[in-house]
Amino acid sequence: MPLDRRRLIGSGLVALAAGSAQAGPAPAPSATPPAGREPPTSRPAGTLELAMAANAPSTPTGLAIARGGRMFVMMPRFTGSEPVTLGEVLPDGSVKPYPDARANTPDPKDPQATLFHVPNGVFDRNDTFWILDSGLPQGKGKPVPGAAKLLEIDITQDRVRRVIPLDAGVVAESSLNDLRVDVRADRALAYITDQGQGGQGAILAVDLASGRVTRRLADHPSTATQEGLVKFVELRPVMEQKGDAPAKHPKGGANGIAISPDGSRLYYAPLMSRRLYAVETAALRDPNVSDAALAAKVQDLGEKGMTGGLTTDSKDRVYLSLQEHNAVGRRLPDGTVEVLAADDRLIWADTFWITPDRWLYISSAQVNRRPEFNRGQDLQRPPYAILRMRIDADPVL
Incomplete structure (x- = not known):
């Protein structure tokens, strides 16, 4: 999917392509440091280029790109008033x-035919589009009965083939967030993170053939918010602020998720945590494995920074949306974490997508600018940047 400059100019976004929409570029550093001062020790990161500037009607946290180049964004209904929750980005x-539009109009009387709160969606290796609907009525509250679901969509006909209910895996405080599918000749599986609304999350394992849903790790520290943690984005702490009430720490359990190339291991992390975890997928989806036995298989892979979305490549490297640094990181199989690129336009780095021609895309969701983090003031500034860079590996699936 080469960058089409006509797309860029046509959308009137030359300024966004050149740099941050909020501020001009920083002055170039002097080649010679002032007398008495040591030269900087930080190493420069790589660069990202603007692939698309999406004029989304609300916060686009999710991103998925079909093999033919069609691009889709997912816009969770944080308040319930958002007009669209799943959209296609046009040239x-x-x-x-x-x-x-009808499918994007939630109807509690027809919960499986309409979309309520879509945080993410992915394509499998057959280019089938899988959409996750959390079924939340207003971004929070008890999921609407029958509304939490997976949708299998044929984009060649823009038609929903099948709906898989997720009611068996959700609870009153569920907030389903991210999705990975593993569809191969010998399997058809999905894994979903539930970040919860009160700080405790879980992971759902779904057998796509039978529709069986298994809820796991619901009481494990690896799926829970790390209490008291502060995330800094755009040089400010991200805190829930309403009127004159004291600021509160946001909560967010199991959020980002990725799968190993062979499908044997799931990587995941809470939204409010600096740790990365992994667990065997076979144990995760086997209802005969006890909670205690499954907990014993969870691996703490160590520090990875404050992230949103995760993904993996064919070399089993985990990509990290380093939200505090407007950057893209990568964890190598030996545990080394490297920073690949940084860009001021990458505001609340969120969802990754790797295309077959080895472009790594990432969305800039601007979640930190939402009203709930700024005493009711909406500081989001559309369009929302979708950035990309070349990598040296293939997508996992």
């Missing part, structure tokens, strides 16, 4: 409801 940057 001029505009976003249209997908598959249509």
